[in-house]
Amino acid sequence: MQIPSLWRARIHSTIATLLAIVLVGIFLFKQHSIQTQLLGEQQEIALDTAYRAIVETTRRDIEARFRFQIMRPEVLELVAIAGDATEQELPVLRGKLYRLLEPVYREMEEIGLLQFQFHLPDDRVLLRFHHPQRSGDPLFSLRPSIRIVHTEQRPVYGLETGSTTSGFRYIFPLQRNNKHLGSVELSMPFSYLQTQMNRLLGRGEFALVFDRQRVLATVDSINRVYYSESTIHPGFLVENRILTAEHQLFSQSDVVFRLQQQLRENTKVQRLMPHHKAFVISAKEADQHYMISFLPVQGLSGESIAYVIRFKPSNAPAHLFNTLLSNLAVATALILLLGVLYFYNLRQRLQLQEDICRRQVTESELSLYANIFEGSGEAIMVTDHKNCITAINPAFSHLTGYTEKEVIGSNPSLLASGHTPAETYQAMWQALGEHDFWQGELWDRRKDGSLYPKWVTISAMRSQGEISHYIASFTNISDRKAAEDKIERLAHHDPLTGLLNRYSLELRLEQSILSAQREQLLAAVVFIDLDRFKTINDSLGHQVGDKLLIEVAKRLKQRTRDSDIVSRQGGDEFVVVLTGLRSTNDIPHVINAMSVALSQAYKIDQYSLSCTPSMGVAIFPTDGMDMETLLKNADTAMYHAKEKGRNNVQYFTAAMTQTAIERLAIEQDLRHAIQNDEFELYYQPQVCAHSQQILGVEALIRWHHPQQGLVPPLRFIPVAEESGLIETIGAWVLEEACRQLSDWRDEGICNIHIAVNLSSHQLRSASIVTQVAECMQRYAIKAGELELEITESVAMDNPEHCISQLMALRNLGVSLAIDDFGTGYSSLAYLKRLPIDILKLDRSFVHDIETDPNDAAISEATISMAHALGLKVVAEGVETQGQAYFLASIHDCDLLQGYLFGKPEPANIIVEQLKKHLHSH
Ligand SMILES: Nc1nc2c(ncn2[C@@H]2O[C@@H]3COP(=O)(O)O[C@H]4[C@@H](O)[C@H](n5cnc6c(=O)[nH]c(N)nc65)O[C@@H]4COP(=O)(O)O[C@H]3[C@H]2O)c(=O)[nH]1
Incomplete structure (x- = not known):
């Protein structure tokens, strides 16, 4: 973290000031102690000198008095006599000496002399002037100085403690003719x-x-x-x-x-x-x-x-101390002043330094910005307050084709193409005036005249509140717009056909409904499903299928107006919305035109394909007021069209909804039907076309509904297939048929086969082969006794899988038949690959075989083709002898099945027929 210059200056100057105060303080204290010491030394020297001087002058004074006033011959004479005198003679001598020296003593007393006494060499006191009555007491033990004088016979002086008082003693030896006579002591008190x-x-x-x-x-x-x-x-x-x-x-x-x-x-x-x-x-x-x-x-x-x-x-000392204090105060004040000056100086220097640094940063930033400006991939243009170009960068020239010379001083309008709406420019100037900023899309023209869209960001720069410059940066957004268009297309269109997708259909349909409502017009929602498209796709490949779908889309677009909506929902489902209709009478015409167009043969690669549409129509407002209802009802109608057979158009009716409700009810009831044992198998005989001997029976399911009574299979089998319940029901049928065959065998009815219908669901099931094998084993069904029928459309649905399943079933010894042959689209080449034994000619051909030459021709071709492939043919729905004759004699059909030989009957009834038949043959 960087400390601002003000703080740095404060810290530096405070530290420097404190340091200076401490140093000056130490210096002054040192000075003070030196001065104090000098003062002490002065005192010391003064006292010492004075003491020595006084002691010395006193000594000289006393010594002078001794020499001139005491060392007199008469004094020495008296002391010499006293040295040899007896104790009795001494008082007389002491008196003489006293009288002789009394004036001297008085004189000395005046100057402060304390003691003046004479000692004899034998330690006796000869005379005391201040206590004349006391004499003769020995003092050697008390005054070592007297002993020194007597022994060393030299004067001694100095401070000495004593019995009564300490003082400065001056002791002189008394000598005459080199003979030591004694000593004289003179004492001065300290006072x-x-x-x-x-x-x-x-x-x-x-x-x-x-x-x-x-x-x-x-x-x-x-x-x-x-x-x-x-x-x-x-x-x-x-x-x-x-x-x-x-x-x-x-x-x-x-x-x-x-x-x-x-x-x-x-x-x-x-x-x-x-x-x-x-x-x-x-x-x-x-x-x-x-x-x-x-x-x-x-x-x-x-x-x-x-x-x-x-x-x-x-x-x-006090003066010295006060001087110290005042010096300290003055020094501190001076230092503080210097500190403040230092602070301001330092701050100025730091600020200067920072200014330099900032300027350096600014300069490097400026050079950076200049580089950014020059090197930017975005075109940048600067204009002044009058909107005249003052600067451009290389990217500008690159994008617009104009050089700097050509645009400097010009108005940016030289770039305009005239394709940008005037309102955009108005909004731009308004935003710049109010917010100093605008962003948006403009269409400009390059120098070479080419047009391009650009995304522009403009900022207004202000100086003292007034706009000084505008900075505009922009990029060419042609690529982005193309990508957006593509995304838009992909989001709203089907990539294969280019038609609208499901999402767009819903959006557009909602809009159409609103406008139809507003204008009191009609709209028709047409749900289109291509018959057999799946077969074409699976058998001829996806590429063929895709091309077919593209062609279908093209034909639909051709047959509709631009205002109509044409969409692909996915797979082979298309939805067309016819809009702006005034009357329902207009609808069939358009729909028929579409149906005819779609039914025309398609030339795809080497193939000529036929692919008819199943169409369901729901009309606004009668069949639904909203998008969901209209689409659902059109889908229901289309479903019905499919049910009615191919190439069919159905208009939605309320009954269709009723059918859908019924289907739901059936599905719910079916779930209970197996547990409640409501199913029963009926059997219909299949006879030899030539001998009319019963060769087998077809097992056909019946449902004894508790309320509705006997329900025919065509009402519930499709529901069971749609709901997946068919697998359970089919398994029951298989079991029941095999059990029945086994029962009949036990009753002696042998050599007949039993045909069982297999749904597409069952054939797709992975367990069907095991299921059949176990059933055959359980009821000891021999090869050829069980025949499984699959419809032509089931066989064509996922052929590869179908072939492998059928192979496995055939290996079990099961005969395989194609049911309803002729109703579906079967490729003969493909049929050849199927491991089938029997073709069942659909009863729609049989019905008019005597009267309709077409049907007769188809039947004949089918039978001969089947024979050529080594297949037997069973003709269904034989009701008349004529039909039987025609099929058997003319077309050489192998087996016949129909009411002529017996309707489907319960087991107990058919068994009688079988027995009778057996006996008659
Ligand atoms: N008009 C007329 N009709 C005749 C004549 N001879 C037979 N029929 C009817 O033709 C249908 C023959 O069965 P399908 O084609 O397999 O057609 C069957 C079959 O596809 C399906 N179905 C029946 N039982 C089962 C079953 O157990 N499983 C499966 N998956 N489908 C079954 O239901 C369809 C209809 O069965 P049904 O109503 O029993 O109708 C039977 C039969 O009653 C005739 O001379 N004239």
């Missing part, structure tokens, strides 16, 4: 030094603390009462104020007392003091800052034994 140092250093207070260890080493246990623990540090002692007050004439203020207590808590003080080093600290008490200097001082032996501590009121 004297304090006064002197204050004179040099200015206002301040002092404390004197002694190293506990040193005191304990030099002061015996009796005299330790003069010391108590310092409030500053536990390792240091101070002289007991009350006991020493007499001598130490300096006092400390309460503030200093509290400061000392404060020092007990100061870690620096606690840490450094045991090391006897000089140092300075600052502290604050009662709103006053103090510089407290610690100066270690040496004893007589040269080692540090105490600290002189000076408390000096000073505002220097």
